[in-house]
Amino acid sequence: MKAHSKNMTKQEESGIYGLMAEFDDPSAVVAAARRTYEAGYRRINAYSPYPIEELSAAIGYHKDLVSMTVFAFGILGALGGFALQYWTSAIDYPLNVGGRPLLSLPSFIPIIFECTVLLASFGAFIGMLAMNRLPQPYHPVFNLPSFSRASHDRFFLCVKADDPNYSEVETRAFLQGLGAKEVSDVES
């Protein structure tokens, strides 16, 4: 995890990863996330069975770099596709096809295109995994038994214990005030 070692100690000392608030309505979790962010909490995360774009914005998550890895890998694929064809058909095994020049760009383009798409999708896959820090065999949120419903019909908002504003009592009261069905400790 990226958190500072000082904060890690704080989490480890208490044995608590954070507080998890449970909601049964998507608009409730969005509203709660917005107010939690406004209250100054930054080490927060939200979980929902399906993507809710407002929810990402509400927890202050605006941009990811996956598009950049896709673009970089795409460029790599284009250059690689060109290099592969140039080397095979113009250097290693030059072949005269209908008197055309060995470097015949029109015939290279479909393969360049395919390699661009292939590598760009690798870029998306690898970039997504890397930025989500996956695969992750252990994550504390699964210590909460009710969390399995996050992929089913419940919406969760988590305030992590390493947030500077985190306080066992006040944060719990704050989250309960947001209309959560239940607020539970998450063991780390």
Next chain:
Amino acid sequence: MDNNYAAPADLGRIQGVALGVGLLGLIAWVIGVVVSGNARNVFFQTYLVAYVFWIGIALGCLGWLMVQYLGGAGWGVVIRRILESGSHTLILMAVLFVPIVVGLGNIYEWTHKDSITDERVRELLEHKSAWLNPAFFSGRAVIYFAIWLGLMLILRRRSHKLDETGDPNLIQSAQDWSGPGFLIYGLTCTFAAVDWVMSLDAEWFSTIFGLLMIAGQGVLSMAFIISITVILSRREPMSHVYQPKHFHDLGKLLPALVMVWAYFSFSQLLIIWSGNLPEEIPWFIERFKGVWRYLGLAIILLHFALPFLLLLSRDLKRNARRLVLVAWLVIIMRFVDLIWIIVPEFEHGHQKHLSEYLIYIAATIGMGGIWLGWFFWQLRSKSLLPYRDPQMAEALAAGGHH
């Protein structure tokens, strides 16, 4: 929902500017034609380029109108009145087709096949004369316009009735017409592209040509629609309607169509270049010479590569001010591409003086004044949004993205 989406009075001023610039274009066109010393040929040939350009926007708007009914997306609701006004200009384009019929002999080689010296070409044109003859050519054009105008009027009547009654069944009815309508649209546009543009070189054929022209008019009209939405978004009442999410949607359709156009364009080149057959390749050989070679490279870079790379950016698509610059680039490059497709056919290997190409620009601006005058007249005559559409609330909702 209430109707407070009347067109701003300011649009009248923009219409006046368009008409004024168009008038200057017409004057320059007339001067250019007279000075050229070959008035009849130059007039009709420049006329064809201008005509193909402007009918591209009109037909593109008709196509998008059917697509947005079929898709039922929020972005369709906010541009529907622009599409209706754009496709209404087909009435004007039907009238403006008359000079092409008058000037057939000055435009198309197949009209005077008897005077062609090359035996082989004459034989070929003789063989094709069952299809390519002035009477049938004009008759087909009448059929195309009857179908396009019919589709346009059917969809338009439903939309205007919706403003009066608010009956959501009208949307369903428009959707029912749009499905088969779009199929017929694809076929008629293909035939029209073959008749009006591909037959300029009656010895040559390319099976993808119709789709290529349809993709071209799709990208041209989308760039035009974006320009109009940006003009409207700076004025009441649409300044409260258009949001970044709307520009984002239109901004995604633009690179999609740029890619479709590039895909068709490249497919045509790759297949003909690979085959290298004597009846197909001369069309490209002609266009790989002299100034056409550089124009072709400019088309690859500025019609495909640059817009494609710029439009990858999410921030650019959501920023109306920057998006419209890309849209203008695309509009200009559509014109350049049409020049590259059409004009070499009028030269027969003898490249003209560069100044003669200015007449094509003057002709397109001149016809554009009349076209835009008609378009803005239509746009001003109705509410700028179909305010009783059941999807209005969804289309205007703030924030989220569908």
